[in-house]
Amino acid sequence: MSDEVAGALVFTGERSHAGYRLNRMAMSLTDPVNRARFVADEVGYLRGMGLNDAEIDLVQRRDWKAMVDAGGSIYLLIKIAGALGISLQQVGAHTAGMTLDEFMAKLEGR
Amino acid sequence: MGRIVGGVGSSHAPSFGPVYDQGRQKDPLWAPLFDGYIPVRAWLEALRPDLFIVVYNDHMNRFFLDAYPTFALGAADIYPQADEGWGKRDLPDMRGDAAFSWHLARSLIEDEFDPTISQEMSVDHGVMSFMPMLMDTAWPVPIVPFAVNVIRHPLPTPRRLFRLGTALRRAVESYPSDIRVVVMGTGGLSHQLQGSRFGFVNPEWDNEFLDRLEAAPEPLVELTHQDYMERGGTEGIEMINWLPMRSALGSAVKRVQRTYHAPMITGYGLLALEPT
Numbered sequence: 001m002s003d004e005v006a007g008a009l010v011f012t013g014e015r016s017h018a019g020y021r022l023n024r025m026a027m028s029l030t031d032p033v034n035r036a037r038f039v040a041d042e043v044g045y046l047r048g049m050g051l052n053d054a055e056i057d058l059v060q061r062r063d064w065k066a067m068v069d070a071g072g073s074i075y076l077l078i079k080i081a082g083a084l085g086i087s088l089q090q091v092g093a094h095t096a097g098m099t100l101d102e103f104m105a106k107l108e109g110r
Numbered sequence: 111m112g113r114i115v116g117g118v119g120s121s122h123a124p125s126f127g128p129v130y131d132q133g134r135q136k137d138p139l140w141a142p143l144f145d146g147y148i149p150v151r152a153w154l155e156a157l158r159p160d161l162f163i164v165v166y167n168d169h170m171n172r173f174f175l176d177a178y179p180t181f182a183l184g185a186a187d188i189y190p191q192a193d194e195g196w197g198k199r200d201l202p203d204m205r206g207d208a209a210f211s212w213h214l215a216r217s218l219i220e221d222e223f224d225p226t227i228s229q230e231m232s233v234d235h236g237v238m239s240f241m242p243m244l245m246d247t248a249w250p251v252p253i254v255p256f257a258v259n260v261i262r263h264p265l266p267t268p269r270r271l272f273r274l275g276t277a278l279r280r281a282v283e284s285y286p287s288d289i290r291v292v293v294m295g296t297g298g299l300s301h302q303l304q305g306s307r308f309g310f311v312n313p314e315w316d317n318e319f320l321d322r323l324e325a326a327p328e329p330l331v332e333l334t335h336q337d338y339m340e341r342g343g344t345e346g347i348e349m350i351n352w353l354p355m356r357s358a359l360g361s362a363v364k365r366v367q368r369t370y371h372a373p374m375i376t377g378y379g380l381l382a383l384e385p386t
Contacts (some may be wrong), residue, residue: 005336008305008344012263027174029195061348065304074263074303074345075169079195088124088303092375095308107309107374 011073019071022058025049026076037081064091112285114278115157116292116366117359118150118244119331119352119381120300122166125200126239127338135243143378146369147243150382153366154244156384158291159251163214163278164237165271165354166296169194171234178262179226181274183218184255185211201242202235205252209287214254217281223274229283231255234292235253236296248340255293260297260348265335268350273333275357282358295355297348301376304344309375315341316377319349324365324383327356352381362386 001008016023028034028049038045043064059068061079067077074091079092093103135144171192173179189204208229215227233255245251256278259265275293282291297315302308312327317344322330330353338347356363366382 002336004306004348005339006307006310007338008141008302008307010263010339011261016165016262020175023170023175025331026195027170028195030171032197036234042248073170073175073261079170082194083198089375092303092308095304097307103309 009068015071019072019073020048020050022055022067022070022072023076024052026072026079029079029083038083044103062086062094065095067094112282112287112289112291114282114291114293114358114385115159115256115382116154116361116385117355118154118239118292118294119295119355120244120297121378121381122236122239122295123376124235124239124377126243127235130242139373143369143371143373143380144224144330145242146367146371146380148365149242150380151244153313153382154292157292158339160289160315161291162251162253162294163208163256163282163291163357164253164294164296165256165258165274165351166233166349167348167351168203168236169233169234170261172232173257175262178259179257180259180266181223181256182228183225184229184231184253184257185215185227185229186231189237189253189255190232191238192234194234198214199238201238201247201341202243202249204237207254209251210289211254212358214278214281214287217284218277221277221280223277225256234335239294240323252384253350254306258351263335265347265350267335268333268338269354271350271353272327272357275359276353279358279360294357295352297351298342298346299349299370299377299379300342300346300372302345302346303375305384308345310343311371311372312342312346312376313372313377316379318374320368320370320379320381323352324363324368324381325354326351346377356383357382
């Protein structure tokens with residue numbers, strides 16, 4: 001099977017391996033205590049979870065597309081977004097390179 | 111002897127939660143979908159089921175990549191709600207039937223299906239988002255959750271899932287008491303949450319899937335994962351969770367309800383079938 005389908009990356013074992021630290025950090029945010037710690041001190045929390053500088057930078061820049069490219073699973077990345085009060089539609093707009101209004105207009109226009 | 115008395119295929123989505131909790135089912139954006147659940151709920155009440163077997167997928171809430179199971183069978187009397195990263199909804203824990211689960215475990219393993227057996231299993235929106243539309247939230251009907259890996263490839267094949275439904279049926283029919291079981295399959299339909307097609311839906315494919323699933327599912331079993339993802343989006347691959355629901359019913363079925371609505375970034379489907 002191709003590891004890229006219709007412009008999207010298939011979440012393969014290899015990508016899961018590459019993105020393991022990032023995904024593990026995201027999983028930790030299913031605990032409300034961890035969410036509070038993350039929001040209070042983002043960089044400190046990410047460092048404590050073992051993320052390297054490049055991974056911390058991706059989270060700090062809210063670069064959802066690059067996080068997927070780095071092996072992030074969308075199901076885990078939305079836990080990071082959720083902790084920051086960012087919606088799935090905002091993640092979608094960023095991925096599509098649009099503003100939220102443009103993205104929503106595109107969805108409603110079809 | 112147990113008996114399968116019905117099958118339900120349904121989409122699930124985190125967004126169903128706030129719609130239900132805030133009583134927005136009649137909102138014009140949602141009514142075309144949520145109205146479809148009303149006759150299905152009445153039909154389920156009339157069927158008087160003792161148990162729902164729910165084939166679903168966990169979205170990295172109970173299970174993580176450290177040990178993500180291809181198949182996981184719940185074997186507990188209580189299934190709490192998972193916190194998915196934004197807090198829990200105000201709903202009680204769901205009820206299970208551990209005695210039936212252990213029977214199912216034995217029967218499946220004799221049938222060469224070898225699931226992880228989980229005695230502590232929280233369930234996420236994959237189960238809880240649509241369930242309040244199908245029964246009272248005091249959860250009068252216990253569930254047996256059966257989680258399928260449709261997220262981290264390699265995934266079980268569509269054919270494997272179709273065979274799973276036949277194995278579920280054998281397990282129900284070999285249960286010593288006269289239990290009445292409804293099998294549910296949940297996921298999809300078309301959606302894609304990453305890449306250049308983020309927000310993609312394909313109503314034409316979704317409706318073809320619903321047509322075929324009801325009348326002649328064999329071609330759906332022949333398709334590859336790539337076929338499903340090209341037609342229904344990378345995350346739309348979840349719709350293969352509906353296949354065991356269909357095969358558990360046997361060859362001939364009668365349709366009770368079919369609903370389709372694609373208001374935003376997911377094609378939502380609902381299908382209720384009875385064996386004939």
